[in-house]
Every structure is written in structure tokens, then in C-alpha cells.
Amino acid sequence: MEQDSLGHGQLVYYKIGGLIRQYRKEKDLKLLDLSAITGIKSAMLSKIENGRMIPTIPTLFTIINKLGIRPETFFSQLSTESDFPGYFFLPKSGFTVYEKEESAIGFEYKSILEYNFEGGAFQISFLTLQPGAKRSQVTTAAFEFIYVLSGNLKYALEDKIFELSEGDALFFDGAIGHVPVNDSNMTVTLLVLYLFTEQGKPGGGF
Known part of the structure; x- marks a missing residue:
């Protein structure tokens, strides 16, 4: 890949x-x-x-x-400041809406923080899943950490299903096919961390 x-x-x-x-x-x-x-x-x-x-x-x-x-x-348009002042204050008014899969239904992403460091980068996003939200399984060239802020959902990693509720977390290699499923009648909110590293495997990559 x-x-x-x-x-x-x-x-x-x-x-x-x-x-x-x-x-x-x-x-x-x-x-x-x-x-x-x-x-x-x-x-x-x-x-x-x-x-x-x-x-x-x-x-x-x-x-x-x-x-x-x-x-x-x-x-x-891809350049970013390299100096880290020691902290970031991130008011919610600065969160940036973005799109991943155009075909996804009920997936709403907001980027909270994007930061490069030596050997890789990470992105923290806020994901809202509307009731009935759906898309196909995808793979990502990153490690992913999911934290459930509110609601209940099922998270599929290929043929394995995890049932998550508020306060639960999941960490996985994005090379595994994955998709969150909200089959409830309530909105689900997630904090998502994408960790991009240099070589593509643990200890030196995704």
C-alpha cells in the first residue's frame, strides 16, 4: 500500500x-x-x-x-509551523468541519488538532454519528484510538464486533477494515485520534 x-x-x-x-x-x-x-x-x-x-x-x-x-x-497549502510553544489552547469555535467518505451517511467530522512531530504526525477529531449512520468498512494508514463521549454503538474490525458505550475506548491498527455502526435512535459522539508514523508498523509506523 x-x-x-x-x-x-x-x-x-x-x-x-x-x-x-x-x-x-x-x-x-x-x-x-x-x-x-x-x-x-x-x-x-x-x-x-x-x-x-x-x-x-x-x-x-x-x-x-x-x-x-x-x-x-x-x-x-500543506505547510505548518514547526515551532511548538509548549501548549495549544483549542476553543471549540476553531474546530474545522471536514469530510472523509463522500458516500458515508450520518458521519460528521470536526478536526480539533493536527500536529506534526519528528517521525510522524497525529490528528484529533470529534466524530458525530447520527442514528442509522452507515458506510462501508475502510482501512487507514494510521493507528486509531476511539473514545466514546456519549451514546452506544457497535464497532466492527473486519468480522469482530465490539459493543461500546460511554467511557469505553478502542485502539487498533487502521490497516484492519473498520467501521462504527450506530443502530440506536440516539446520536453518538466519539473522540478519534489518528497517529501517523514513519514506517507503517508498530515501533516505527502505523
């Missing part, structure tokens, strides 16, 4: 997918259209856009070239 072939440090590389999606939509292209002009399978493009896969540098340059984006313009 393609992942982590881009450098990090100054680049918030897990924002790549959302930026590609933004430019694709501005060009009024569907995933199949982008697949046709890049020669990259639409399933891979979908995973890249959803932040589930980090593209290799050749793949990324193919995409941005076919979208007509200057590399310096694209990468300037």
Missing part, C-alpha cells in the same frame, strides 16, 4: 487528500474522470482523497499535474 513516501516535518501530509478533492471539484471532475486522465484507479484515488492512504511522490505529482496545479502552490 502506498503511504508515507512524502516527507513530513514541515508538511501536514494527511491533508493531501482533502486538498486534492477540493481541486478536483473545482475542475468539476468526478473520481472516474480523474482516474481516466491520470491512469490511477478510482478506488486508490478515493482512498487518497479520504485520507486513508498517503500517495507516493510520483503518484502525487501525476495527480496535481493532471489537475493543472503548480507544485509550489499545492505544497504551500
Whole structure:
């Protein structure tokens, strides 16, 4: 699986997918259209856009070239401050709404904090699952930590099902197919931590 072939440090590389999606939509292209002009399978493009896969540098340059984006313009939008002042104050008014799977129903994400460090990066998000929320199982090039803030849900890791309630937590390798399921009539809220590391395996990767 393609992942982590881009450098990090100054680049918030897990924002790549959302930026590609933004430019694709501005060009009024569907995933199949982008697949046709890049020669990259639409399933891979979908995973890249959803932040589930980090593209290799050749793949990324193919995409941005076919979208007509200057590399310096694209990468300037991925840069982040490298100095850590020792703390972050994170008022809720600053949480950023973002989308992962366009086909998902009832999934509402807000990014709380995104931070790079030597050897990787992490993102903390707030996820709201509406009653009946659904999507297919996905994989992610990161470790994931889930903490249930409110409600009850089932969390599927491939064929294994975990029943979680308020205060429960789950930690797993995102390479395992996974999906949260809210089959209750109440809204469920989750805190989600994505840990992106350098090599792709525990002790040096996801």
C-alpha cells in the first residue's frame, strides 16, 4: 500500500487528500474522470482523497499535474509551523468541519488538532454519528484510538464486533477494515485520534 513516501516535518501530509478533492471539484471532475486522465484507479484515488492512504511522490505529482496545479502552490497549502510553544489552547469555535467518505451517511467530522512531530504526525477529531449512520468498512494508514463521549454503538474490525458505550475506548491498527455502526435512535459522539508514523508498523509506523 502506498503511504508515507512524502516527507513530513514541515508538511501536514494527511491533508493531501482533502486538498486534492477540493481541486478536483473545482475542475468539476468526478473520481472516474480523474482516474481516466491520470491512469490511477478510482478506488486508490478515493482512498487518497479520504485520507486513508498517503500517495507516493510520483503518484502525487501525476495527480496535481493532471489537475493543472503548480507544485509550489499545492505544497504551500500543506505547510505548518514547526515551532511548538509548549501548549495549544483549542476553543471549540476553531474546530474545522471536514469530510472523509463522500458516500458515508450520518458521519460528521470536526478536526480539533493536527500536529506534526519528528517521525510522524497525529490528528484529533470529534466524530458525530447520527442514528442509522452507515458506510462501508475502510482501512487507514494510521493507528486509531476511539473514545466514546456519549451514546452506544457497535464497532466492527473486519468480522469482530465490539459493543461500546460511554467511557469505553478502542485502539487498533487502521490497516484492519473498520467501521462504527450506530443502530440506536440516539446520536453518538466519539473522540478519534489518528497517529501517523514513519514506517507503517508498530515501533516505527502505523
